[in-house]
Amino acid sequence: MTLARSLPDDATEWWIFLGAFGLYMLGRWFFAWRQARREGDAHPVRAAFAEEEGPDAVDAAPTGGFRSYRQFSGFVAGAVIVTLAAALTDGRLRVALLWVIVPLLIVALSYLDFRQARKARSAA
Template sequence: MTLARSLPDDPTEWWIFLGTFVLYVLARWFFAWQQARREGDSHPVRAALAEEDDPDALRVATVGGFRSYRQFFGFVVGTFAVVLVAIYTEGRLRVVLLWVIIPMLTIALSYLDFWQARKARNSAA
């Protein structure tokens, strides 16, 4: 039980958590910007930033704190992958795999959230 902690003790770990959150937000904005460009919006950056203010995109969660089963299973599979890497690898291999897998999973979950919000907006229109 010595590995179970509620909050990080090291400032580096706080920076890692903050970096993961920033990566998620930047990826979400990138997907919204790319969609606005594809749709021919004259100001895609403004459209990407305004997407988060859309009240139709904010829906009541259906599965726990998630909007869909896809988001829930994406979170579970991502967590499972990180735990497997952390358990079955050591040293530099663990560090390299975690530095590759965690950003990929974060970007994938960001895209899944973007896709769900876009689907909700399209069905409401």
């Protein structure tokens, strides 16, 4: 258990975590903005920032905190891909692969979350 840590040790790791979270939020806002433009909203930026999932958004399903098996599968597949890329490569190739793969996975997960929220809103 010497490798397990709960929080980053230095500022660089904090910036990486904050950057991943920021990329996720930008992805969600972009997809909401694009949907509002398609629907002909007069103020798509306001619609993107005003997007809410409602009080029943958190649904404890058999998949844990995930609302669908697609979200759960996407998270697990992303974790496996990142683990394989980190384990099977070394040096500059590892850094290059992770700098490409991780942002793509984050945007893909934000798209899955956006689709799930849109489906929940349309059903309500």
